[in-house]
Amino acid sequence: MKLLIPGPVELDSTVSNAMAKPIMGHRTPIFSEILNECWSILKEIYNTRNDxxxxxxxxxSAMEAAVASVVKDSDEVVVIEGGKFGERFGEISEAFGAKVNTVPVEWGKSFTKEDVEKVVSDSNAKVITLTHNETSTGVIHNAEIVGKIAREYDMLFIMDAVTSLGGDVVETDKWGVDLCVSGSQKCLAAPPGLGFVAVSNKAYEAMENNQKRKAYYLDLLRYRKALKKETTPYTPSVSLIYGLNTALLRIKDEGINVRIERHRKLARVFREAVKAMNLELFADSSCASNTVTSIKIPEDMNDDDIRGNLLREFEILVAGGQAHVKGKIFRIGHMGNVQFGDIIQVLGAMEIILKRKGHSFKLGEGVKTALEEFL
Amino acid sequence: MKLLIPGPVELDSTVSNAMAKPIMGHRTPIFSEILNECWSILKEIYNTRNDxxxxxxxxxSAMEAAVASVVKDSDEVVVIEGGKFGERFGEISEAFGAKVNTVPVEWGKSFTKEDVEKVVSDSNAKVITLTHNETSTGVIHNAEIVGKIAREYDMLFIMDAVTSLGGDVVETDKWGVDLCVSGSQKCLAAPPGLGFVAVSNKAYEAMENNQKRKAYYLDLLRYRKALKKETTPYTPSVSLIYGLNTALLRIKDEGINVRIERHRKLARVFREAVKAMNLELFADSSCASNTVTSIKIPEDMNDDDIRGNLLREFEILVAGGQAHVKGKIFRIGHMGNVQFGDIIQVLGAMEIILKRKGHSFKLGEGVKTALEEFL
Structure with missing residues (x-):
């Protein structure tokens, strides 16, 4: 089966096989070496000097670690929405007792500086959250703007870079992201089950002053303490760390900039081909993601017409819409190890399905456009 | 390297190799089948009908899920201590704002019904916690007694069965354990990185009435909701689930009672051999664990004399003492796939190390006793 969901992604066989290595003691110098190599490469990809x-x-879990470590009961938080994951920060903040001030953003669109400033200036929030690349809509947001506002208003900036890190530019330090969250199973093409948070000194200070934080397993100060001993506070998943380490070494081999350029090019190729098939993109072209593309299901078709047939006849798994766009869009992940061949494969299958359903477009136009764009 | 720490344990090659299988979509019927098989076998091992x-x-994380889902700010909790993991329940409860009433238990010993009742009757706690098998001391506690007290005082009973489940009898339903916590990397001989909580209806009710619980990723009501759809609330670690599934099938093949008997016998063999080497066991014989044995380091030796030499010359990794018994004891895990050969191996190495250090015992007596006991 071809996996083109927006994570978890297919693994390179070197990564899969790494997980089959014998378990080693997790409190040993040799395991610390592996962890150190992971941290070192992750920092390069994150563009950060932070822990x-x-x-x-x-x-x-990493989103929660960021929120729960710096937020306490009755604190105010500004949450920029615009999709399921943007909204999730609000749900987590509320679960931890915070009052949420939302910046509403239409799904498929982004926000302006003014949209955010209006909410920030009306609030007493000391924390602002953003989902950088919104997996549920296929939108990449302008993180730099949010970083500037956070600095200006002396707020902590929490950013979810789960589906951008490793597939698009993430400038943690330059943008002033205090808690930069990511995960293993997306653009990094490592196995699912590991979360990351890059933590600034300002964020550490906030945690130290947040004695009422409700966190233990996800308390980031415990991770800092363990980091000083080159380890993790709780038994890590040794096998997943093997997989992550191998995936990160592969990223280093490819070169992070080359990798981001690959994502960018394939996303452009895919979007142009989709438009040539007379399909409508869900995300605004001004903010289209380089790692996931959302496409409107034509009005005379339903989710199963597209996704069901892709799976049954072509063994290609893609994702559906979530929440209020369920049944209205489908989403294709082109992140991690994805190559031109994967893109052509799904485009070809889509053309056949659409033509059979009587969709109006010139057969072959999608694939041809992809070839042209790639050249 | 031979891993004889009390988890993570060595994996069978079928389990390691299972993790190398290609990632599949986690929201697919075929992945739900794998999850269902895991849940079904886990329930047998847990002796539970609970979710x-x-x-x-x-x-x-599973310990925290149990506590954070049912405890809120200012609630009282009774925590039975007696080791690092018993105490951890107190730390977690306090991190979530609870007032902790401890039942102090001397490390290496267990408690009486009266010890617990005294604290319970003096408190207003609605929750009591116990670490069933205390990995830091090598003690197995009487969970049945605690279950009876919990029923009598209408308390929720949270039990950590991380190093007992799959290696000793765990009667979740019979003992009335409302939140029974365990992990993958110990007696189940699966890869580290998965936690479990068996949840009673009484515990679910308490969560529903605990609107102020501070939990999201670890909110057990979210797991119940997902369970009804045969899935997990957040992207699970697909590779680890493959490994768990294979490990559980192996346990089913061996038979859970046969497996527990194997642990019991090897633990007895090991303890008798250790005593025959003129070493002193740390845990009281009345409550010695079947999955981990703690041994006092002879007064004229230090931790490195034993553990350092085991590792350097024999490539056997065992664990040291934690907290106030650091440097005073060492701990050997005999759980999961451990067999007689592993026991003989470490005993032989220990004899050589001890003899070189001038320890007073008859060379060969440890190994001989092991053979006799095994017969």
């Missing part, structure tokens, strides 16, 4: 907490857990 | 939350995270 990186390495959490055994899904991406959401 | 089992399957968490991507270390054992501590």
């Amino acid at each position: 990186i907490a390495l959490i055994t857990g899904s991406g959401t | 089992i939350a399957l968490i991507t995270g270390s054992g501590t």
Whole structure:
């Protein structure tokens, strides 16, 4: 089966096989060496000099670690929405007792500086959250703007870079991201089950002053303490670390800039081909993601017409819409190890499905456009 | 290297290799089948009809899920101590704002019904915690007694069965354990990185009435909701689930009772051999664990004399003492796939090390006793 969901992604066989290596003691110098190599390469990809907490857990656990470590009951938080993951920061903040001030953003669109400033200036929030690349809509947001506002208003900037890190530019330090969250199973093409948070000194200070934080497993100060001893506070998933380490070495081999350029080019190729098939993109062209593309399902078709047929006849798994766009869009992940061949493969299958359903377009136009764009 | 730490343990090659299988979509019927098989076998091992939350995270994440889902600010909790993991429940409870009433237990010993009742009757706690098998001391506690007290005082019983489940009897339903916590990398001989909580209806009710719980990633009600759709609330670690599934099938093949008997016998063999080498066991014989044995370091030796030499000359990794018994004891895990050969191997190495250091015992007596006991 071809996996073209926006994560987890297919693994290179060197990464899969690394996970089959014998378990080693996790409190040994040799395991610390592996961890150190992971931290070192992750810092390059993150563009940061900050510590990186390495959490055994899904991406959401890392989002929660960021929020729960710096937020306490009745604190105010500004949450920039615009999709399921943007909204998730609000849900987490509320679960930890915070009052959420939302910056509403239409799904598929982005926000302006003014949209954010309006909410920030009306609030007493000391924390602002953004999902950099919104997986549910296929939108990449302008993180730099949010970083500037956060600095200006002396707020902590929490950013979810789960589906941007390794596939698009993430300038953690330059943008002033205080808690930069990511996960293993997306653009890094490592196995699912590891979350990361790059933590600034300003964020550490906030945690130290946040004695009422409700966190233990996800308390980032415990990760800092363990980091000083080149380890993790709790038994890490040794096998997943093997996989991550190998995936990161592969990224280093490819070169992070080359990798980002690959994502950018394939995303452009894919979007142009989709448009040539007379399909409508869901995300605004001004903010289209380089790692996931969302496409409107034509009005005379349903989700199963597209996704069901892709799976049944072509064994290609793509994602559906979530929440209020369920059944209205489908989403294709082109992140991690994805190559031109994967793009052509799904485009070809889509053309056949659409033609059979009587969709109006010139057969072959999608694939041809992809070839042209790639050249 | 031979791993005889009390987890993570060595994996069978079928389990390691399972992790190398290609990633599949986690929201697919075929992945739900794998999850269902895991849940079904886990329930047998747990002796429960309750739901089992399957968490991507270390054992501590599952401990926290149990506590954070049912405890809120200012609640009282009774914590039975007696070791690092018993005490950890207190640390987690306090991190979530609870007032902790401890039942102090001397390390290496267990408690009486009266010890617990005294604290319970003096408190207003609605929750009591116990670490069933205390990995830091090598003690197995009487969980049945605690279950009876919990029923009598209408408390929720949270039990950490991280190093007992799969290696000793765990009667979740019979003992009335409302939140029974475990992990993958110990007696189940699966890769580290997965935590479990078996949740009773009484515990679910308490969560529903605990609107102020501070939990999101570790909120067990979210796991229940996902369970009804045969899935997990957040992207699970697909590779680890492959490994767990294979490990559980192997346990089913061996038979859970046969497996527990193997642990019991090897633990007895090991303890008798250690005593025959004129070493002193740390845990009281009345409550010695079947999955981990702690041994006092002779007064004229230090930790490196034993553990350093085991590692350097024999490539056997065992664990040291933690907290106030650091440097005073060492701990050997005999859980998971451990066999007689592993026991003989470490005993032989220990004899050589001890003899060289001038320890007073008859060379060969440890190994001989092991053979006799095994017969």
